[in-house]
Amino acid sequence: MYNLIGAGLIVIGGGIGLGQIGGKAMEGIARQPEAAGKIQTAMIIIGALLEGLAFGALILGK
Amino acid sequence: MKITSLPIHFLAVISFLLLGSLVNAQEHSVAEANDEGPVNTQQEITDYTNHHLKDSHDFHLFSYQGSDGERHSVGFSLPVILWASNGPVAFMSSEFHHDIDGEVVVEKGGSRFVNLHDKIYELEEGAEEIVMGEDHHPVNAHKPFDLSITKSVFGILLVGLLLLFWFGSLGKQYKKKSIPTGFGRALEPLVIYVRDEIARPNIGEHKYRKYMSFLLTVFFFIWVSNLLGMTPFGFNITGQIAVTVCLALFTFFIVQFSGNKDYWKHIFWMPDVPVIMKIILIPIEVLGMLTKPFSLLIRLFANITAGHVVVMGLIALMITLKAQFGAVGSTGLSLVLTLFISVIEILVAFLQAFIFTMLSALFIGMAVAEHDHDHEHDEEGHEVDDVEDVRESFV
Amino acid sequence: MDQLLNDFSPGLFVMQAVILIILILLMKKFAWKPILSSLDEREQGIQGALEAAEKARLEMKNLQADNEKALQEARAERDAMLKEAREIRTKMIAEAEGDAKAQADKIITQAQEAIAAEKRAAVAELKGQVAELSLEIAEKVVKQELSDKEKQQQYVDKMLQDATLN
Numbered sequence: 001m002y003n004l005i006g007a008g009l010i011v012i013g014g015g016i017g018l019g020q021i022g023g024k025a026m027e028g029i030a031r032q033p034e035a036a037g038k039i040q041t042a043m044i045i046i047g048a049l050l051e052g053l054a055f056g057a058l059i060l061g062k
Numbered sequence: 063m064k065i066t067s068l069p070i071h072f073l074a075v076i077s078f079l080l081l082g083s084l085v086n087a088q089e090h091s092v093a094e095a096n097d098e099g100p101v102n103t104q105q106e107i108t109d110y111t112n113h114h115l116k117d118s119h120d121f122h123l124f125s126y127q128g129s130d131g132e133r134h135s136v137g138f139s140l141p142v143i144l145w146a147s148n149g150p151v152a153f154m155s156s157e158f159h160h161d162i163d164g165e166v167v168v169e170k171g172g173s174r175f176v177n178l179h180d181k182i183y184e185l186e187e188g189a190e191e192i193v194m195g196e197d198h199h200p201v202n203a204h205k206p207f208d209l210s211i212t213k214s215v216f217g218i219l220l221v222g223l224l225l226l227f228w229f230g231s232l233g234k235q236y237k238k239k240s241i242p243t244g245f246g247r248a249l250e251p252l253v254i255y256v257r258d259e260i261a262r263p264n265i266g267e268h269k270y271r272k273y274m275s276f277l278l279t280v281f282f283f284i285w286v287s288n289l290l291g292m293t294p295f296g297f298n299i300t301g302q303i304a305v306t307v308c309l310a311l312f313t314f315f316i317v318q319f320s321g322n323k324d325y326w327k328h329i330f331w332m333p334d335v336p337v338i339m340k341i342i343l344i345p346i347e348v349l350g351m352l353t354k355p356f357s358l359l360i361r362l363f364a365n366i367t368a369g370h371v372v373v374m375g376l377i378a379l380m381i382t383l384k385a386q387f388g389a390v391g392s393t394g395l396s397l398v399l400t401l402f403i404s405v406i407e408i409l410v411a412f413l414q415a416f417i418f419t420m421l422s423a424l425f426i427g428m429a430v431a432e433h434d435h436d437h438e439h440d441e442e443g444h445e446v447d448d449v450e451d452v453r454e455s456f457v
Numbered sequence: 458m459d460q461l462l463n464d465f466s467p468g469l470f471v472m473q474a475v476i477l478i479i480l481i482l483l484m485k486k487f488a489w490k491p492i493l494s495s496l497d498e499r500e501q502g503i504q505g506a507l508e509a510a511e512k513a514r515l516e517m518k519n520l521q522a523d524n525e526k527a528l529q530e531a532r533a534e535r536d537a538m539l540k541e542a543r544e545i546r547t548k549m550i551a552e553a554e555g556d557a558k559a560q561a562d563k564i565i566t567q568a569q570e571a572i573a574a575e576k577r578a579a580v581a582e583l584k585g586q587v588a589e590l591s592l593e594i595a596e597k598v599v600k601q602e603l604s605d606k607e608k609q610q611q612y613v614d615k616m617l618q619d620a621t622l623n
Contacts, residue, residue, distance in 0.1 A: 218473060222476055
């Protein structure tokens with residue numbers, strides 16, 4: 001039961017984090033459209049790292 | 063029409079298969095293993111999905127109800143190779159007669175084997191049938207070392223052969239002409255992409271060459287495996303935890319073996335921090351060394367598993383929502399949603415291959431990078447960084 | 458986690474590891490090496506071609522500059538030659554004029570000298586002839602006087618009239 005609540009919290013946290021990454025990346029691209037490629041790559045990497053963290057915690061906690 | 067006289071279940075299966083070949087279906091009815099007819103109930107759908115996610119010892123494509131009223135399954139059995147307590151044993155999985163509940167006992171080489179949820183168990187000496195304990199684990203059987211050609215191994219071999227065929231012929235083309243033709247024209251930019259977008263920027267201009275074979279092979283292996291999971295053949299290669307563990311371990315060992323002095327120094331004796339911090343940082347850094355490949359393997363496994371679960375759940379909508387929307391309505395809804403999610407899954411298939419390779423390259427790059435703590439040593443390489451630094455100080 | 462550990466199949470792991478190692482080695486030999494090396498070759502070729510084109514462009518530029526320079530030099534040389542020629546011509550004309558003048562002066566002087574000499578010779582001859590003529594007249598007069606006085610006078614007059622010195 002607590003595991004499931006923890007998993008839910010992890011997913012919420014990961015969601016907030018991913019939203020932040022995506023939002024900031026959008027802002028960055030809007031500010032400097034010529035750097036869109038670099039920003040996208042960095043965004044995907046950081047998103048993936050966060051995703052790995054969230055999945056890891058989820059699976060370890062489950 | 064004759065179709066109208068057919069049982070509605072069969073229609074469901076047919077549309078299932080048509081949809082599957084159109085979109086994505088990994089489904090191949092698990093129920094036929096027990097000759098119980100098509101998947102119908104919530105429990106059966108869950109079992110079916112779980113069965114699909116796991117490795118399997120035989121290769122089912124689909125099953126149908128023949129005119130004689132019995133179910134026939136289409137597919138083929140795969141060889142089972144075990145290292146049991148009495149030495150190596152090999153037989154075809156058809157000897158289990160599609161049983162995955164541990165009921166059929168196969169006696170080979172002085173040992174008795176049962177197939178319990180796609181895991182092969184060797185019964186203890188003298189045991190006639192499997193006995194389950196309280197914790198749903200068998201008490202009188204253990205798992206032998208299982209080197210079978212399972213469905214996933216079959217898939218891995220298939221992917222390997224495909225890659226060898228595609229890229230081998232691309233490599234051969236260069237002997238005659240400098241510009242590839244046909245399918246090679248599509249493959250070449252992908253190779254260049256991996257080289258220029260993944261390896262070069264992350265590992266560095268001078269050292270990337272050594273790791274190209276690994277990065278390219280892993281990238282295309284994961285990508286093609288992911289895509290193969292989208293076909294109706296029911297492969298789930300990168301959704302097997304053993305496969306992703308293996309891939310991540312490769313990255314881990316390559317990173318450790320190519321780590322230079324700076325890399326180890328940053329782990330065990332971080333420069334430019336107080337001694338007490340150095341001692342605190344050692345376990346953190348060692349843990350970080352291990353969590354990197356762990357997050358790699360979990361990410362790939364979880365993404366692919368989640369994708370397959372979602373796709374199968376959406377396909378199952380046509381059964382679960384049949385009561386509310388009717389056969390046509392639920393099938394249509396399922397079709398639209400599955401199509402939508404499948405497009406996303408195709409993107410994820412590429413993205414996960416990209417991420418895995420990208421992060422592997424990043425970790426390798428961190429291990430081989432030459433750190434310049436004080437910028438007096440700038441003449442020894444790192445011109446690009448210096449330019450960046452200068453630019454930053456101006457902006 | 459337990460579920461995952463239970464699902465982890467050591468056999469599949471070993472198979473995957475073995476197949477992946479073999480795959481990497483085979484791919485390296487049959488695919489990646491030829492592909493990457495020919496990609497490098499091609500990129501180097503393109504790089505080389507670009508550099509060669511740049512070099513050719515520079516050479517062309519140099520060549521044009523050289524041509525321009527040579528043209529200017531030729532023009533300057535021509536101008537110099539023309540100037541020189543003009544100078545020589547002027548000089549030659551001046552020299553010729555001087556020579557001619559000197560020659561003419563010389564000729565005139567010689568002519569004057571010749572005329573003077575002729576004149577002197579002519580006067581001397583005339584003087585001789587006058588003397589002779591006078592002697593003849595005197596002889597004839599003397600003869601005439603001996604015959605008729607009047608006639609003698611007439612004769613003398615007449616003779617004198619004839620012998621007017623021009």
